[in-house]
């Protein structure tokens with residue numbers, strides 16, 4: 001499996017959450033509403049990722065996951081812009097597995113893709129989506145969130161190199177990009193190899 005470059009590392013409830021990034025308070029454009037996707041959102045979500053990533057891969061991952069056992073109800077979060085309700089950002093959480101040392105497996109939540117329309121980036125929308133994802137995972141008693149993504153972006157939310165807590169990556173990703181966030185339900189026995197849903201391309 002080839003090592004992915006960070007630009008390709010695109011793996012990051014029923015009650016709508018509205019949040020702004022404290023780093024960006026006062027910046028016009030961060031007044032978004034975060035809510036779970038609705039059936040009519042699929043095309044807009046695909047367009048957000050096509051534009052954010054400049055390619056079709058990430059949008060296809062979301063489409064491929066929809067309806068599979070790895071899809072988490074309420075785990076597809078959209079950021080809706082003020083006024084027209086246009087979807088300006090999207091984050092998906094899906095169900096991966098953690099293969100422990102005794103070859104026991106348990107579900108583990110994986111974040112990604114995360115995308116914001118290019119013209120709306122840098123206004124706290126990505127942060128609002130990530131805070132909502134963390135809140136959802138915590139509320140549902142998940143011990144961890146894991147992702148492969150930008151080494152300089154996710155640590156601000158508390159992510160750390162996953163290998164430091166004995167989680168092996170699904171692929172040969174650089175340590176700095178393979179990251180995990182320990183949630184209140186985390187326990188030190190959660191070690192082993194993480195597998196992402198089959199919809200993620202193996203690289």
Ligand SMILES: CC(C)(COP(=O)(O)OP(=O)(O)OC[C@H]1O[C@@H](n2cnc3c(N)ncnc32)[C@H](O)[C@@H]1OP(=O)(O)O)[C@@H](O)C(=O)NCCC(=O)NCCS
Pocket residue numbers: 007009010011012021023024052053114115116117120121122123124125126127128148149150151152153
């Ligand atoms: C990464 C992304 C989701 C962040 O969303 P956003 O709404 O732009 O982010 P926020 O406004 O919450 O945060 C902006 C911060 O993110 C940082 N940031 C954005 N892209 C980054 C990157 N590729 N690497 C490191 N930091 C990044 C900015 O420097 C800014 O930092 P600051 O707060 O210190 O000024 C968005 O920029 C995006 O869609 N990028 C293209 C697709 C992508 O790379 N997705 C993530 C794959 S891991």
